[in-house]
Amino acid sequence: MQNDPAQSTAAQIDAERAARQDLAAAYRMIDRFFPTTDGIYNHLSLRVPGEPRQFLIKRHALLYREVTASNLVRVDMDADLDESSGVNRPGFVLHSGVLRARPDVACVFHMHGATGIAMSAHGGGLRMISQAAIRFYKRIGYHPFEGVTDNPDERERLAAALGDNHALFLRNHGIVVVGSSVRETFERTRDLMTACESQLMLEAATDNIVEVPDAICESTVRQLELHDRGRGKADWPAWRRLMDEVAPGYAE
Numbered sequence: 082m083q084n085d086p087a088q089s090t091a092a093q094i095d096a097e098r099a100a101r102q103d104l105a106a107a108y109r110m111i112d113r114f115f116p117t118t119d120g121i122y123n124h125l126s127l128r129v130p131g132e133p134r135q136f137l138i139k140r141h142a143l144l145y146r147e148v149t150a151s152n153l154v155r156v157d158m159d160a161d162l163d164e165s166s167g168v169n170r171p172g173f174v175l176h177s178g179v180l181r182a183r184p185d186v187a188c189v190f191h192m193h194g195a196t197g198i199a200m201s202a203h204g205g206g207l208r209m210i211s212q213a214a215i216r217f218y219k220r221i222g223y224h225p226f227e228g229v230t231d232n233p234d235e236r237e238r239l240a241a242a243l244g245d246n247h248a249l250f251l252r253n254h255g256i257v258v259v260g261s262s263v264r265e266t267f268e269r270t271r272d273l274m275t276a277c278e279s280q281l282m283l284e285a286a287t288d289n290i291v292e293v294p295d296a297i298c299e300s301t302v303r304q305l306e307l308h309d310r311g312r313g314k315a316d317w318p319a320w321r322r323l324m325d326e327v328a329p330g331y332a333e
Contacts, residue, residue, distance in 0.1 A: 096130035101150035103127070103263040103317075104137055104188075105331040106324045110267060111192070112145035113327070115274060119193040120144065123255070124172040127263060128180055128187045134158055136180055141169045149333045161233065171230040178236025179243060179259060186259040188266040197256040200277040206250070207276060209293045210283060214276035216269065216305050218298040222246045226253040248273055264317035265309060 104127040111125065121144055129135040137153045139145070141164050154167050158177040163170040172191070179189050200207065207214055207221055224242035227235055230251075239257075243249045247269055249257040258273060260266030283290050293301070324331055 093131050098150065100127055100130050100263075101137060101153050102332045103321075104153060105148050105150040106321055107188075107190075107263050107267050108139060108145045108148040109324050109328040109331045110320060111190070111270070114271070115192065115194050122169065122172070123192050124169065124176060124189075125191075125263075125266075126172075126176040126180065126189045129155060133184065136176065138168055138172060138176060140167050141172075146328070149331055151333055174233055174236060175230045175239065175257070178233075178239045179257065181236065182240030183243070183259060185261065188260050188263050190258045190266050190270050191255065192270070193255040194274065196274055196277045196281065197250075198254065199281055201250040201255055202253045203280075208280055208290075209298050210290055211276050211279045212301070212305075213272040213279065215293060215298050215301045216272045217246075217248055217276065218302045220247040220302070222249045224249055224251050226251065230254075262317075264314070264320075267320070268309070268313070268316065 104125060107125050121142055123145075124138050126136045126138045129137060134157060135155055136158055137155055139148045140152055140154055143152065156162055156166070156168055156173065156177075158180055160166075162168055162173045175191055176189050180186060206223065207217060209215055209218060222242045222244055224239055227238075230239075239249070239251075243257065243259070247259060249259075251257060256270075256273060258266055258270045260269055
């Protein structure tokens with residue numbers, strides 16, 4: 082029996098609508114919980130379901146709190162885009178570079194929050210001194226600062242620095258977090274921000290810091306990944322319910 086093209090098209094439309102709503106919700110959540118994002122700059126992106134070379138990203142001129150499911154821009158990651166297309170060029174370069182290099186990644190968050198910038202310039206890197214940090218045990222990369230990310234040639238170096246990791250510190254710049262879904266990327270971002278803030282607070286307060294041994298980090302990171310595949314999935318509908326209450330326009 083052949084597939085009905087009309088049914089396939091309807092399913093694709095529904096899948097993209099759901100994806101747009103998830104991504105728009107994430108923009109609103111980042112605006113609510115991490116309001117130090119850089120005005121209209123910084124971006125969250127999401128691969129279009131069924132269209133692996135296309136992704137969704139916010140319009141250049143919009144604040145995070147103005148993003149809705151319908152005003153997200155759908156772009157071709159193999160194009161060479163700038164603000165004339167409605168999207169920020171550095172944002173396009175960074176997100177297209179990550180998504181092109183990592184077919185396992187559906188979603189990318191990039192942020193310039195003060196905590197992330199501070200840790201990106203930390204010569205010692207992220208230390209295993211909190212449960213939140215352990216989520217990134219042997220799963221975080223570092224990329225040297227090259228200036229504003231608007232040169233397509235930098236995409237390969239960004240991708241190499243990220244490797245198979247969950248997150249990337251852009252030295253002196255900010256953070257990049259990736260995941261297989263909006264939910265996974267959001268939770269990793271929350272944990273990374275908690276880990277960075279905890280480390281900076283502790284190091285400012287004392288030199289007597291307890292680090293988690295490697296063996297415990299190894300077992301704990303596996304526990305966290307099992308959690309994400311199981312009971313952790315219940316948190317995304319809860320976050321969506323919160324956005325339905327405090328920012329209902331995001332889903333339009």
